[in-house]
Amino acid sequence: MATGKAAAGGSVRGRFDAFRLAARGEALGGEVDMTGRARVRDRLAQTAGAAIVSWRIQGGHDALGRAALTLTVQGNLPLECQRCLQAFDTAIEQQSELLLARDEAELAKLDAEEGEVLLASTPLDAMTLVEDELLLSLPFAPMHAEAQCPAPAQAGEPGGEPERNTPSPFARLAALKKRSGGTSKE
Numbered sequence: 001m002a003t004g005k006a007a008a009g010g011s012v013r014g015r016f017d018a019f020r021l022a023a024r025g026e027a028l029g030g031e032v033d034m035t036g037r038a039r040v041r042d043r044l045a046q047t048a049g050a051a052i053v054s055w056r057i058q059g060g061h062d063a064l065g066r067a068a069l070t071l072t073v074q075g076n077l078p079l080e081c082q083r084c085l086q087a088f089d090t091a092i093e094q095q096s097e098l099l100l101a102r103d104e105a106e107l108a109k110l111d112a113e114e115g116e117v118l119l120a121s122t123p124l125d126a127m128t129l130v131e132d133e134l135l136l137s138l139p140f141a142p143m144h145a146e147a148q149c150p151a152p153a154q155a156g157e158p159g160g161e162p163e164r165n166t167p168s169p170f171a172r173l174a175a176l177k178k179r180s181g182g183t184s185k186e
């Protein structure tokens with residue numbers, strides 16, 4: 001533990017001051033292979049290839065002038081079809097505006113009024129934000145479109161009915177786990 005300080009340049013690698021980014025209207029971005037990020041990798045099909053996602057974090061303000069980040073992630077990720085168990089690429093494109101809170105009190109206040117709020121009292125880890133955003137945008141029960149799926153449709157499944165309307169038990173379990181795992185957020 002000889003190195004207690006970040007390298008010259010001031011900021012810890014991968015972390016950034018969200019309020020400063022917002023105040024300056026600056027952006028961060030890059031590409032990352034999500035097979036190196038355990039939480040997302042667990043949701044991907046096991047393929048040999050990489051799962052490259054491009055990301056961008058734009059600092060700025062919302063319509064009311066409050067500090068905010070706009071987070072964009074996009075890429076093609078290999079998911080495992082829950083019907084035929086084969087891997088297929090799914091295009092992900094997700095953009096979210098995250099309001100910044102300076103402390104817990106502000107977080108609680110904004111959280112009650114707004115959709116997505118981020119506690120930014122300490123430097124944030126860009127990759128964690130990207131990871132969280134991807135986890136939110138991945139389908140719980142990914143499936144091929146019916147016409148492209150080699151497995152026959154289940155008996156009684158009406159044609160043209162989107163699979164999203166019938167989440168698998170696994171999806172429900174995951175949702176429950178997610179809910180009980182964190183603080184209760186509406």
Ligand SMILES: [Zn+2]
Nearest residue numbers: 081084144149
């Ligand atoms: Zn399939």
